[in-house]
Amino acid sequence: MSTPPADLLAIEAYYDAVPRPVGTTEEVGPFTLFLAGPGTGWQFYARPRLGLEDDVTADDVRRVLARQAELGGPRAVEWVDEVTPSLLPAVREAVTTPHELELCPLLVLPDGTSLADESGRTRVLGPDDPDLPLVVGAVSAGFGERDDAAAQDVGKRPELIRDGLLVMVGAYDASGAVAGGGSASPRGHIAELMGIAVLGRARRQGLGAATTAALVAACRAAGVTTTFMSAGSDEATSVYERLGFARRGTACILGVPD
Structure with missing residues (x-):
């Protein structure tokens, strides 16, 4: 090989x-x-x-x-x-x-690519942030895993955020209500962006791109030099390529139902 x-x-x-x-x-x-x-x-x-x-x-x-x-x-x-x-x-x-x-x-953000969140509608969440359960719930709803955006159990997320192993960003609609978010898991100089989703009522407003930019900025502030993600659809791929991400490989995921 x-x-x-x-x-x-x-x-x-x-x-x-x-x-x-x-x-x-x-x-x-x-x-x-x-x-x-x-x-x-x-x-x-x-x-x-x-x-x-x-x-x-x-x-x-x-x-x-x-x-x-x-x-x-x-x-x-x-x-x-x-x-x-x-x-x-x-x-x-x-x-x-x-x-x-x-x-x-498998999409990698090339060195030197600048992403700017000028929306003013995202926020990096701390381990005890009261919006953390709402953001987790909104992301699940955005992916269709739940019927609504109700608060969801945050599991080990506060501990991981506190240890610098997880970054969570919340996205907000024009009224200031939680409308989505995303996460990243820094390890050394590399971080994968994951679970970026926005509720249906808040789509087409640039919140996904703003969340991506906020995550990249937070990871870079923590010393990350390589950010990447795997896109699950052609539409998502085109969105992230427009932001500057470039195809570098193929992430394969096998699931066998019980």
Whole structure:
């Protein structure tokens, strides 16, 4: 297997680091299985083990999915295609039951790209901010995971914010009500932007772009030099490319229903 580009290897190392503060790991063949700790509110996955040199086989995929089922967690695998190119064909051979397989553009903000939030309608949230549950609820509603924007349990977020491992930004409509938000998880000089969403009533007002700019600014203030994200749709990809993000690879997400 040829050596992947250094920047993608750094992103893969970042992916390995992000879940560790709030969970445990188990090695299953060529995979690291991440297991969420109690009370986190998150569901984790398996990823190819860092430094893997051998090709992944269909039997390897079947083995890790079986272990996830045995543990009662979600059967899910995530990886960067350019870092582990043998995994996608192995998944397609191993998983013949109904499943979801997303191939998402991996977008990186080039060095020196400037994003400005001139809306005045976003705010970086502290660990005890009273809007934190409302922002978490609005983001879930924005992604269609909830029927309304009611406050939601914040889980371990305050602790992670306090430790500098999570940045949360709230977005507000013209009346000052919470209308969405987003997050980032800095680890060293890299941070992934995640969960950027706006309620339907507040879309087409630039709040998604403003939230993105606020997250990038907060991460850079914390010493981050590389910010990236994976876009789940062509529409989202085009939005972020207009902001200056550039395609660098492909983030793959496999989910097998129970």
